[in-house]
Amino acid sequence: MIKLSDYEPIAGKEVVSQLYRLAEHLGKVRLVHVNSTRVGGGVAELLESIIPLWSQLGIEARWEVIEGTSYFFETTKAMHNALQGQRVNLTPAMLQHYREVNAENARKFTWEADFVVVNDPQPAFLIEDMRPQGKTWIWRCHIDVSRPDRNVWRYLRRAVSLYDASIFSMAKFSQLLPHPQYLMYPSINPLSDKNRDLTPEEVQAVFDRLGVERDKPIILQVSRFDSFKDPVGVIQAFRLARRYTPCKLVLAGGEATDDPEGARIFAEVQEAAQGEPDIQLLLLPPDSHLEINALQRGADIIVQKSIREGFGLTVTEAMWKGKPVIGGAAGGIVMQLQDYYTGFLVYSPEGCAFRIRYLLHRPEMSRRMGQKAKEFVRQHFLVTKNVRDYLTLMILSRQHGGRVVEL
Amino acid sequence: MVNVLDQEAPNSFVFSEYLLIPMPTGKKATDLRELLQFLREMPDPVLNYHLWQSRLTIAPPTLEYPNDFALWAATGLHDDLLAERLSNIDPFDYENLTQVREAMVEKLEEYLWDSPHYPQVWPGYELYLCEASAVVLHSGITARTLGEFCVALQAVGLDSVYFHFVEARRRLGDRKMDDFSRWIADNFTLPSLVTAIGEIDIYFYSLAEIRDTILALVQEQAGTTSDQTE
Numbered sequence: 001m002i003k004l005s006d007y008e009p010i011a012g013k014e015v016v017s018q019l020y021r022l023a024e025h026l027g028k029v030r031l032v033h034v035n036s037t038r039v040g041g042g043v044a045e046l047l048e049s050i051i052p053l054w055s056q057l058g059i060e061a062r063w064e065v066i067e068g069t070s071y072f073f074e075t076t077k078a079m080h081n082a083l084q085g086q087r088v089n090l091t092p093a094m095l096q097h098y099r100e101v102n103a104e105n106a107r108k109f110t111w112e113a114d115f116v117v118v119n120d121p122q123p124a125f126l127i128e129d130m131r132p133q134g135k136t137w138i139w140r141c142h143i144d145v146s147r148p149d150r151n152v153w154r155y156l157r158r159a160v161s162l163y164d165a166s167i168f169s170m171a172k173f174s175q176l177l178p179h180p181q182y183l184m185y186p187s188i189n190p191l192s193d194k195n196r197d198l199t200p201e202e203v204q205a206v207f208d209r210l211g212v213e214r215d216k217p218i219i220l221q222v223s224r225f226d227s228f229k230d231p232v233g234v235i236q237a238f239r240l241a242r243r244y245t246p247c248k249l250v251l252a253g254g255e256a257t258d259d260p261e262g263a264r265i266f267a268e269v270q271e272a273a274q275g276e277p278d279i280q281l282l283l284l285p286p287d288s289h290l291e292i293n294a295l296q297r298g299a300d301i302i303v304q305k306s307i308r309e310g311f312g313l314t315v316t317e318a319m320w321k322g323k324p325v326i327g328g329a330a331g332g333i334v335m336q337l338q339d340y341y342t343g344f345l346v347y348s349p350e351g352c353a354f355r356i357r358y359l360l361h362r363p364e365m366s367r368r369m370g371q372k373a374k375e376f377v378r379q380h381f382l383v384t385k386n387v388r389d390y391l392t393l394m395i396l397s398r399q400h401g402g403r404v405v406e407l
Numbered sequence: 408m409v410n411v412l413d414q415e416a417p418n419s420f421v422f423s424e425y426l427l428i429p430m431p432t433g434k435k436a437t438d439l440r441e442l443l444q445f446l447r448e449m450p451d452p453v454l455n456y457h458l459w460q461s462r463l464t465i466a467p468p469t470l471e472y473p474n475d476f477a478l479w480a481a482t483g484l485h486d487d488l489l490a491e492r493l494s495n496i497d498p499f500d501y502e503n504l505t506q507v508r509e510a511m512v513e514k515l516e517e518y519l520w521d522s523p524h525y526p527q528v529w530p531g532y533e534l535y536l537c538e539a540s541a542v543v544l545h546s547g548i549t550a551r552t553l554g555e556f557c558v559a560l561q562a563v564g565l566d567s568v569y570f571h572f573v574e575a576r577r578r579l580g581d582r583k584m585d586d587f588s589r590w591i592a593d594n595f596t597l598p599s600l601v602t603a604i605g606e607i608d609i610y611f612y613s614l615a616e617i618r619d620t621i622l623a624l625v626q627e628q629a630g631t632t633s634d635q636t637e
Contacts, residue, residue: 002517012564012565013562014546014548014562014564015564017547018424018426018544018546018564021428021544021545021547022544024540025544061433146531147530168431171429171431171535171536171537172435172531173431174431174432174433174535175433176433176434178432180430180540181430181431181432181433182428182430182431182540183428183429183430183431183464185465186429231586330609335465353541380465388426389428392426392428392542393428396540396542398443403452403538403539403540403541403543404542404543405540405541405542405543406538406542406543407542407543407544407545
């Protein structure tokens with residue numbers, strides 16, 4: 001098991017000691033995180049990293065996952081898309097089933113807690129039936145709800161308004177709500193299989209196993225096969241860039257149990273890449289953390305050309321590997337990636353192609369940007385910062401509106 | 408003769424940490440008229456955040472503008488003239504936030520009066536209004552000498568530099584006085600060092616650069632004092 005002290009050489013001794021001091025002030029509390037999948041996707045990864053740290057800080061924490069039918073996950077995926085601004089048709093029957101699944105899960109959960117952190121819309125309505133089981137309820141929204149579909153947001157808002165606080169990843173995602181809202185950046189775990197240091201041999205072994213030859217510079221995008229990640233736009237950008245510099249494109253995507261749309265989008269991407277030997281599509285199982293780590297370390301440029309994004313954890317992961325990132329100017333990426341400093345923000349396949357050409361042509365600049373990117377992540381986006389933020393928030397929420405708490 | 412870095416102070420400097428969490432309000436300004444309206448009604452914590460505290464969040468690598476309003480005028484509204492005018496409102500010229508607010512309102516009203524058109528932002532570039540909450544925590548790090556102070560200053564986080572230097576100037580209401588300068592003034596006879604630290608303009612340095620500048624000034628003072636004693 002990863003120990004908190006293992007983070008000292010990476011994040012700094014003071015950072016870790018601060019966590020112990022905060023936890024001591026907080027005292028014994030019971031904390032429950034709830035989400036909708038144990039594997040696959042950024043939320044599950046964040047929870048996997050954070051849960052073992054709570055017990056080392058003397059906090060009794062548990063991770064609960066709601067169960068649902070495929071119809072439920074189709075509904076919540078449509079809801080997710082609508083909250084990110086896409087037009088979808090959510091029928092009354094779908095919404096009724098969504099509420100029923102929440103109610104069924106609520107009946108199964110018998111725990112009691114001082115703090116309950118409910119992640120994203122899937123389990124948001126648990127609070128309706130479980131309010132007395134938790135003293136402070138916090139809704140943690142990981143998605144870009146800056147321009148949500150009005151009807152879907154109005155529906156979800158009924159549940160969110162019942163919470164004592166919400167957390168968003170960007171100020172622009174916040175909404176008019178009757179409770180305090182906080183800003184917290186999602187983080188990565190530098191010691192997990194997805195981010196830990198790898199030897200060149202380990203990296204090569206993964207490339208060999210996945211059948212990816214390193215005969216040309218590699219452009220990589222790692223993300224679910226999801227229309228908001230614009231994999232087809234990445235293929236367009238690659239085709240434009242390759243006219244100038246030989247390179248190859250690897251699109252690697254994981255699968256998550258709460259994402260029924262993945263297979264359809266993957267088929268679309270396959271069609272777009274057909275007959276192109278320099279494009280490799282890798283559909284990886286959800287636990288392919290080591291493989292993703294190696295791919296990111298072995299790539300020359302990493303792209304995350306999302307058109308909507310809550311917070312692109314793959315951007316942070318790539319930066320942690322010292323790589324320059326070309327990211328879509330969407331959602332949290334605008335903040336994660338400092339334009340012209342740790343990478344580039346782009347608005348189109350053409351813009352993406354132009355930046356790919358630049359970085360392939362200027363390897364020294366590419367290396368410098370990568371170094372800055374790694375330091376930027378160290379300062380802002382490691383899991384230790386996330387733990388610190390949760391501890392701070394729990395201390396603050398006991399003060400009932402106090403803006404500055406001196407301990 | 409004891410080196411100035413090794414002289415013991417009657418009172419130790421106690422480093423605190425300042426753990427800030429931004430709190431978005433859900434409100435956003437999409438053009439100058441909206442900003443003006445918000446400014447008139449804005450609670451003090453929101454004004455405080457956009458004038459001072461946002462420096463502790465993720466900041467652009469180079470600090471072009473001294474407050475969020477000026478930065479937004481430049482990057483959101485693409486109005487460099489307005490950005491320059493808002494940059495020159497120095498909160499230290501006023502006794503309290505109410506007066507700062509009045510000065511900004513006056514500046515915006517004057518600007519809108521003179522402008523036949525007023526710019527609007529592209530979607531996504533609105534000014535999202537925030538406030539913040541903070542926990543102030545004892546770091547467990549203290550310094551009895553200037554030598555220990557230098558070691559400690561390198562060990563503590565940038566939030567600590569913010570609290571003792573930037574936030575302290577706001578708290579003490581003096582653009583040239585902060586917790587570090589006050590401790591040095593109260594415990595050592597080094598008026599030139601106190602003056603030099605007081606003259607650091609917080610708007611032209613990142614927090615890391617402020618730390619490096621203070622360290623360099625202390626080291627320089629130690630060198631000067633040792634030259635004088637030789």
